[in-house]
Amino acid sequence: MPERLVRVRAPGKVNLSLRVGPVQDDGYHPLITVFQAVSVHEEVVARPADEIVVTASGPQAELVPTDSSNLAVRAARLVAERAGVDDGVHLELVKGVPVAGGMAGGSADAAAALVACDALWGTGLSRDDLHELAAALGSDVPFALLGHTAVGQGRGHLLTPALARGEFHWAFAVQDRGLSTAAVYAAYDDLHGDTAPHPTERDDVPLMQALLAGDAVALGKALHNDLQTAALELDPALAEPLAVAQDAGALGVVVSGSGPTVAALARSRQHATALAAAFTAAGVADRVLTATGPVAGARVVQHGD
Ligand SMILES: C[C@@](CO)(OP(=O)(O)O)[C@H](O)COP(=O)(O)OP(=O)(O)OC[C@H]1O[C@@H](n2ccc(N)nc2=O)[C@H](O)[C@@H]1O
C-alpha cells in the first residue's frame, strides 16, 4: 500500500529593501522591508509517525538542528496544540535555501511544516490561523506562507501584498559560513545606537514604482539594505562578491537580509547565469544559485495516500 504523505514547497526570499529603526524595549527592531519570494525552495515531506521528528538532507543539512529547536518541529507542535490533536509526524526537510544565509530557509521550513501538518492531520486551520502561528515562530515565517512580493512592517510580520509586474532574474553568491541574524542586528546597534533613523514608506516609493512597472533597471538602482554595513563589518570578505557582481554588469547588488548571501539582479535569465559564472570564476562564492522572482508562498505539491 502506498505511504500517506504530504509534500509542501516553500520559497526563500530576498529583501529588495530592508530599513531598520532603533532597537525597541523587546529587543527587536521595527522594520519596513520589501520581500520578494524567489525560486530557491525548501521541500518538506510529512509522513505519519508516532512522535514529531525531523530529518534534513541537501547542501549544508548538517548545519540544521534536528532537536526541538528546529523551526519545523516547533511549527508542528503549534499546529497540534492549536487543533487539539496528539498525532506525530516525520518531517523530512529537503534544503535548497542556504542555511543561515539571510534567505530565510528555516522560516520557509516552518511555513511549509505548518501547511504540511494541517493537510496531513486534516486539522482545517484557516489562513488567518496559520498566519498567527507563523508570526509566533519568527519574523520571516508569515512571508514564507504568503510569497510573491510584499511589504513587511513591525518585525517584518505585518504584511501587505505589493503589486509587481513581470519576472526578475537573480544570481546568488552563497557562502558555507553563516551569519547570525541576532549578531548582525547587534552590530547594527553598535554602529547606530539610538540614532538609527525611523524608516518611512516614502523611502521605498522609487522601488515600489519600479515593481509596478516591471522595470528591472529601476529596481536595481532602488535595492537597499540597512544591515549591509553591519554584515560587512562582521564579514569583510563580502565586499568581494559585491564588487564582482558590479563589474559583471549587475543592475543592482545587495546583501540578502542579514547575509552572508549576496543577491545580484540580472538583465535576463542568461545574464543571471553569467553573473553566477563570474562569482565562480572569481572564487568569491562557495556555491552559486540562479533564480527568478516573485514566486508563490508555501503550498502543497503532492498529497498522496
Ligand atoms: C534580517 C531578516 C530580514 O528579513 O531576515 P534574515 O536575514 O535573518 O533571513 C529578518 O529581520 C530576521 O527575521 P528572523 O530570522 O525570522 O528573526 P527572528 O528569529 O524573529 O529573530 C532572531 C533575532 O534577530 C533579531 N531581530 C529580528 C527581527 C527584528 N525585526 N529585529 C531584531 O532585532 C533579534 O535579536 C532576534 O532575537
Ligand SMILES: Nc1ncnc2c1ncn2[C@@H]1O[C@H](COP(=O)(O)OP(=O)(O)O)[C@@H](O)[C@H]1O
Ligand atoms: N529548519 C531549519 N532550517 C535551518 N535552520 C534552522 C531550522 N530551524 C532552526 N534553525 C536555526 O536557525 C538559524 C538560521 O536559520 P536560516 O533560516 O537558515 O537563516 P537566516 O535566518 O539567515 O535566513 C540556523 O543557523 C539554525 O541554527
